[in-house]
Structure formats: structure tokens, C-alpha cells
Amino acid sequence: MQSPEKVRRRVLGKSSAPQICRQQSLTRDIGHAAAETYLITRLSFDLLGYLGVGYRWITRLLALACYAILLMPGFLQVAYHYFFSPQVRRSIVYGDQPRNRLDLYLPPPTSDGLKPVVVFVTGGAWIIGYKAWGSLLGLQLAERDIIVACLDYRNFPQGTISDMVRDVSQGISFVSNSISAFGGDPNRIYLMGQSAGAHISSCALIEQAIKESKGERISWSASQIKAYFGLSGGYNLFNMVEHFHNRGLYRSIFLSIMEGEESFEQYSPGIRLKEPRVRKAASLLTHIVLFHGSQDYSIPCEASKTFAEALQGVEVKTDLIVYNGKTHTDLFLQDPLRGGKDELFDHIVAMIHANDRDALGKDAVAPPRRRLVPEFLLKLAGKVSPF
DSSP states (O other): OOOHHHHHHHHHHHHHHHHHHHHHHHHHHHHHHHHHHHHHHHHHHHHHHHHOOOHHHHHHHHHHHHHHHHTHHHHHHHHHHHHHOTTEEEEEEOSSSTTOEEEEEOOOOOSSOOEEEEEEEOOSTTTSOOGGGGHHHHHHHHTTTOEEEEEOOOOTTTOOHHHHHHHHHHHHHHHHHHGGGGTEEEEEEEEEEETHHHHHHHHHHHHHHHHHHTTOOOSSOGGGEEEEEEESOOOOHHHHHHHHHHHTSOHHHHHHHTTOGGGTTTTOHHHHTTSGGGHHHHTTOOEEEEEEETTOSSSOTHHHHHHHHHHHHTTOOEEEEEETTOOTTIIIIIHHHHOBOOHHHHHHHHHHTTTOHHHHHHHHHOOOBOOOSOHHHHHHHHHHOOO
């Protein structure tokens, strides 16, 4: 028979193992949070370094700081779930280049079979794009049984537009070929981009359709994507260069990001669709839905209107939805932080669940989304927003 002291040591050893694991997990989470904070800070200083420190950018920076402080109650809640929720798998490697990482937002485990998937490409002026910008969208869609993969990609000056498109295409390929291991349905993948992310992801989609139409070897198929959602995007570089220059993203920087004016046509989806040799590729494109706010001054809603016309001109099924009075950030930040009913969110969920009667039934009785920021702070943030 074992002595009481030996039994006591063995029991204590077993009971302390879960505690040690929890401590190690907490240490990893805190370390990851510190690394992410450092990266975001560095990206912000990179942006300032390229834009210069003049009167225009000092006032914009102050406005951005006030905007972030006013929305901080919501940001802190989202950050807590991002770093500590077991349903968020952070920084999964999808390629061998820097920033080839993605975050997965997983619904609570159920026995309902494979889940639909949204591949989301964040914005950030091609300079400060970062996968965690999609955490609010990811967490809220996961509550509706939808898996969200938020892609990171190389920003300028680490990469230029061809690198960004290549990274995003590789990320879509990884999700298409690996998502079933995480409970996702490879036959129900939706692609979504916001702002600069909408531009990059639309370039990747059209480029893939062109390769597919030529019979080239591909790792994912444009026709595999169930629908494309473009939120507040710009799709014609010729029209954007002067607009961004007047807003402080100067022509010289923009040309460097886009690899010179000679590359404008290649990375302008609205123009590229008009090429006769692209007509066959257009037939492979999925249903495209473009969302934009009528009061968007960062990228005017005309950008989505002209892209929709180009898509319809080559007979691609296209919907354009313009939200009256909404700005560049209303649709993506203020409205989701407001909680309750959200037209954009409801539209996306309804499309994804359109052929799933059980999911639609759950959506009908789903509780209203929780408000994360008081209304008066949201209204003040809207007034000081630099976007």
C-alpha cells in the first residue's frame, strides 16, 4: 500500500496540471496580445512616415485618436473576445511569406454538419490592413453559425499590389482546401472585402477567373465561390488616384503601391472586365453584391456604381445596395457596435442561409445583437471621424 504522503503528492500533481495548462495558455494569450499591439503600433507609424507630418495629417490624426477613444468601450469588449475566446483561432499560417496568416472565427460546436464560410479581406489603405480589423464581423457572424476566415496580407512597403493580390489568392486557396478540417463547407465559401480589401479581393477573384478560363493550373476555382460581397470598395485606379491625392494619400505613394500607372488597368477590375479576352472569364464569376454608403467620402459610392455597371455589361449577376446617409465606417463599425437590427448584416446572413431552412429558422428567433457602445458616443464618433 502506498504511503499517504505519496498519494497526496500524486493527487496534487494531477490537480495542478490543468492549472499549469491554464497559466501557460494565459501567458501565450498575453504574449500574443503584446505582439499584436506592437504590430498595430508599427503599422500606424509606417503610415505616418509615408504620409508625412503636415497640418492636414496632424488634424486627421487627432480626429482619429478622438474617434478611437469614443468607440473604445466596444473595441475593448471585442479585443477581449478576440484574444481569449476559445472560438477564435488566431494566426493560422497559410503561406511562406511574412503576414501570410489568418484568423478563424468558429461557431459553437454543434452536430449540424459543415458550416458556410466567409473569407474576409480587411481594408487599411493598402498600408495598415490587418486581420484583426475583421474581428467584430467575425465574432458576430460566428454567432449565426457562419465560419469567418480573416486574411492578413503584406502591406506597403513590405509588398505592393501584386504581392497583396497574390497573398489573398493564396489565403483563399488555403481556406478552400483546408476549411473542412475546421468544420467548414468547401462548397459554401463566400468572399468578402472592405475598402482596400474589397479592391484587392476583387482583383484576386477576377485574376483567378481569367486563369481558369485559359485552362491554367489553379489551386482554387473562382466558380467555387458562392457569392462575392464588396463593401465600400474602389475598383478603378484611374478614378481613385486624384481623389486619394486630395485626401492625403499622395500620388507618388499611391503609384508606388500600385506599381506605377502602367499597372492601373491590370488592377482596375471595372476596366479589366471590358477587355474582349476577359469575356469568357466573366462567365465564371459568381453573384456579386456591392454595398456602399451614400455619404462615403473616403471612397465615393460612384466607385461601386461604375463597377456594377461594368459587371452588368458582361452579364455578371450583380446587385448594388446603397445605404442613404451612411459613411465609410458606419456600415463596418458604428452600425455593428450599435447592436440590434443591422441591414447590411441581415442581408449577408440571409443570402448565406438562403437555402438552409433550419438556419433561417434559427435566424428568425435569434436574440438581438448586444449594443457595445452607447448611442451618444457613436454619434459623437460619427461627427469627429476622419474617414
